Amino acid sequence: GENVEQHPSTLSVQEGDSAVIKCTYSDSASNYFPWYKQELGKGPQLIIDIRSNVGEKKDQRIAVTLNKTAKHFSLHITETQPEDSAVYFCAASRFNQGGKLIFGQGTELSVKP
Amino acid sequence: EAQVTQNPRYLITVTGKKLTVTCSQNMNHEYMSWYRQDPGLGLRQIYYSMNVEVTDKGDVPEGYKVSRKEKRNFPLILESPSPNQTSLYFCASSWSGQGVYEQYFGPGTRLTVT
Numbered sequence: 001g002e003n004v005e006q007h008p009s010t011l012s013v014q015e016g017d018s019a020v021i022k023c024t025y026s027d028s029a030s031n032y033f034p035w036y037k038q039e040l041g042k043g044p045q046l047i048i049d050i051r052s053n054v055g056e057k058k059d060q061r062i063a064v065t066l067n068k069t070a071k072h073f074s075l076h077i078t079e080t081q082p083e084d085s086a087v088y089f090c091a092a093s094r095f096n097q098g099g100k101l102i103f104g105q106g107t108e109l110s111v112k113p
Numbered sequence: 114e115a116q117v118t119q120n121p122r123y124l125i126t127v128t129g130k131k132l133t134v135t136c137s138q139n140m141n142h143e144y145m146s147w148y149r150q151d152p153g154l155g156l157r158q159i160y161y162s163m164n165v166e167v168t169d170k171g172d173v174p175e176g177y178k179v180s181r182k183e184k185r186n187f188p189l190i191l192e193s194p195s196p197n198q199t200s201l202y203f204c205a206s207s208w209s210g211q212g213v214y215e216q217y218f219g220p221g222t223r224l225t226v227t
Binding site for chain 2: 100
């Protein structure tokens, strides 16, 4: 079946460093790739997404890149801050599926002051 | 305030005792979904609903039931809970139609079945 692999499972960085989380998907028909951030005790919240007709998207300190050929996509966080500490999930979907997301396993990011 | 609410937030129960977790959204979203979150497995979809009276199985539907009688509500029913259903459950909603839209998640329900 369809699946999404996410690495690493845990990531620890110093404040101000960059963090990169990588995902690989299996369904070549996937064309929508959101990233969710889950803070402790809360539900996941969308932070950025990318569609397959775009190779890169940036929003302030957060960027996502997509390599459709390799079926890889990555989240890049620059100038990390302690409030970036959370669990991050990547997901993949077909745009015409109306909402079915396949999630990765999650990455626990810790930013040390 | 736009939100998805779930109740209860925490629940400890015993094997076989039927329970219902409620989910409600105030954004007039057509699409609603239930996920379970387990360590190392991410979020897995249990059931989803494209609109009132339209529901379908997700990836891990065994042992669960849902209903969608009103647009705003999407309760999750465990008829005979078992310990392997101990998990963190999330309800989510979004617009639907011809595309994928941001899913808004509730705060989660932590269920323990002993």
